[in-house]
Amino acid sequence: MAWIMVSLAISLALTWFLGWYGIIPAIAIFIGISYYMRKRAMARMGMGGGGGFGGMLGGGSGGINYVCIACGHRFKGGACPRCGSKMRRVDF
Numbered sequence: 001m002a003w004i005m006v007s008l009a010i011s012l013a014l015t016w017f018l019g020w021y022g023i024i025p026a027i028a029i030f031i032g033i034s035y036y037m038r039k040r041a042m043a044r045m046g047m048g049g050g051g052g053f054g055g056m057l058g059g060g061s062g063g064i065n066y067v068c069i070a071c072g073h074r075f076k077g078g079a080c081p082r083c084g085s086k087m088r089r090v091d092f
């Protein structure tokens, strides 16, 4: 919460030196700092969710579609449900 005090101090200093025109850059700095802090917090959250993304990728590999080489049937899993052939290629 220290950044609020810092940005408020900067805002006050700018208002002090520049008068009421100083309020414009002061607000800009305040918005900029809060935006930066939000972005940093989101980056931290994104890093925390990295494991979740990895898990999603791992789960996605279970849903690969295969095409049967024998009959051309598209299926998921080990063997073709139509002809029972295990000869298959990955369908991208």
Ligand SMILES: [Zn+2]
Pocket: 068, 069, 070, 071, 072, 073, 080, 081, 082, 083, 084, 085
């Ligand atoms: Zn087949």
